[in-house]
Amino acid sequence: MxxxxxxxxxxxxxxxxxxxxxxxxxxxxxxxxxxxxxxxxxxxxxxxxxxxxxxxxxxxxxxxxxxxxxxxxxxxxxxxxxxxxxxxxxxxxxxxxxxxxxxxxxxxxxxxxxxxxxxxxxxxxxxxxxxxxxxxxxxxxxxxxxxxxxxxxxxxxxxxxxxxxxxxxxxxxxxxxxxxxxxxxxxxxxxxxxxxxxxxxxxxxxxxxxxxxxxxxxxxxxxxxxxxxxxxxxxxxxxxxADLPAAPAAAAGADAAERLWPDPRAIRTVTGFFTALAEVRVVSGLTHRAVSERSAGRMAGGTVGALLNRSTLPATWGTTAVYLSACGVPDEQITQWQTAWQQLRAQNLSAKTASPEVARDGxxxxxxxxxxxxxxxxxxxxxx
Incomplete structure (x- = not known):
């Protein structure tokens, strides 16, 4: 794959x-x-x-x-x-x-x-x-x-x-x-x-x-x-x-399931998490406003942009779950996304508690x- x-x-x-x-x-x-x-x-x-x-x-x-x-x-x-x-x-x-x-x-x-x-x-x-x-x-x-x-x-x-x-x-x-x-x-x-x-x-x-x-x-x-x-x-x-979706993914159903969504199991870093999260919207074919509308009022358009432009993981899972569901990501994949979020959170907490001298990135x-x-x-x- x-x-x-x-x-x-x-x-x-x-x-x-x-x-x-x-x-x-x-x-x-x-x-x-x-x-x-x-x-x-x-x-x-x-x-x-x-x-x-x-x-x-x-x-x-x-x-x-x-x-x-x-x-x-x-x-x-x-x-x-x-x-x-x-x-x-x-x-x-x-x-x-x-x-x-x-x-x-x-x-x-x-x-x-x-x-x-x-x-x-x-x-x-x-x-x-x-x-x-x-x-x-x-x-x-x-x-x-x-x-x-x-x-x-x-x-x-x-x-x-x-x-x-x-x-x-x-x-x-x-x-x-x-x-x-x-x-x-x-x-x-x-x-x-x-x-x-x-x-x-x-x-x-x-x-x-x-x-x-x-x-x-x-x-x-x-x-x-x-x-x-x-x-x-x-x-x-x-x-x-040349193959990006011309129409939005349905909130559920065969069309959404068949789309090639970013694989959360391939995520290893916070940068990768937000890059893949932004790719979800691209695959869905939805605008920020459309994602908000499909969230049934649980997520404002500005909140969508704020989520995708973050550089640190959200402290809670709820907003990300709403975003993925509104984009049409199947439920079983949303569970995989939550697992990726939990693993990254654990890594961050572990890195904060440890105190070795680590060189700056690059x-x-x-x-x-x-x-x-x-x-x-x-x-x-x-x-x-």
Whole structure:
């Protein structure tokens, strides 16, 4: 079953190299990073908090990228997304090397071996699921050669993962001159922004991959490759915005039961609780006023907005239950929501009674390094 990650327990590291000393520049990559970072934080996708999206643009050295991935891997409890866009090279052992600004042809030691990133995900990650997206030439090498034995192919994978590559192991990726984005990332952004007409309610990685293959093939572009492990294909990157409800869900009945409501069992954080709570209204097709009207006077329109804009859990359950019922969520799922609320309340109380020295979320001197910029810093730099 497809599932949207809890944004409070998920992280994304977006790496891109657009300027090179020895290789051809790729100006579209800088646009890729900004657009994908904005999208992951928006209601069109995962609604990640800005501080959970780290952008590493034109990294000076391999360790800057590995360090950013390692920190995100230590912080993520749900899903970790790692994206790279730029030139891809092949070393003497037929392995993928990600190009950095000072990378030279024939000198792979000046690049970043993809295997270094893979080892961080294998050894240092707390995340239950990993999503790796590679928009570079020969990116299919990360999946393992199709002609290689099973052992080699298995070594190229990460448990609980989905790896999406822009091109096969022997193909170059495409960055059309004059286009805003590279061909692959442009198609990826298009799907998440517009949705898939006639597609499922959630755009999970399996659906996304199949749609991208058809789209890229029809355009005469390199065809992407993918590898799934332990149901990694069921991780969704957003709702299908071509399939949002045109009519409100009934307060009860088959129509409400059949809708793909956010799964409260996937909630791990307070951020995830309120993100999913807001998604309930989107799925219902109701406005704030309509939710109020369906609550039979138990909830004013302003109260709906106040509930969805909270940053702390309600002290009592009643208002949330009224909201879910008015949106049309089936009773058995409302019980699951209450369980999620109770678990989060218990965690909060436990955290308050304990008094270890806990670092600020994402804090510490590592966060202040120039090579690791959260989305908010990227926006500030772009605005000046």
């Amino acid at each position: 497809s599932v949207l990650p809890d944004p409070g327990a998920s992280r994304a590291v977006l790496v891109g190299t657009s300027r090179f000393e020895y290789l051809e520049p790729l100006p579209a990559v800088a646009n890729n990073l900004r657009a994908l970072a904005d999208l992951l934080c928006s209601p069109l996708s995962l609604q990640l908090p800005a501080q959970h999206v780290t952008v590493v643009e034109d990294p000076a050295a391999a360790h800057t990228v590995v360090g950013a991935v390692r920190q995100a891997a230590a912080e993520a409890g749900d899903t970790l997304i790692v994206y790279f866009a730029g030139h891809g090279l092949v070393d003497a052992q037929d392995q993928l090397v990600l190009a950095l600004p000072h990378t030279e042809f024939g000198r792979v030691e000046t690049g970043l071996p993809y295997d270094w990133v893979r080892q961080v995900l294998l050894l240092d990650s707390r995340a239950e699921r990993h999503v790796v997206i590679l928009d570079c030439c020969y990116s299919g090498l990360a999946l393992g050669r199709m002609s290689a034995g099973t052992g080699l192919a298995d070594q190229a994978a990460v448990e609980g993962s989905f790896l999406l590559a822009a091109a096969a192991e022997t193909r170059t990726a495409l960055a059309p001159v004059g286009e805003t984005y590279t061909a692959f990332t442009g198609a990826l952004l298009e799907v998440l922004r517009r949705g898939i007409p006639g597609g499922p309610a959630l755009v999970d990685l399996g659906v996304l991959y199949r749609h991208l293959r058809l789209t890229m093939e029809a355009r005469g572009h390199p065809v992407p490759q993918a590898r799934d492990r332990n149901s990694g294909a069921q991780v969704a990157l957003g709702r299908n915005h 804090g510490g001197p590592e966060k202040d390094r120039a090579w690791q910029r959260p989305l908010s810093a990227l926006r500030r730099r772009r605005d000046h």
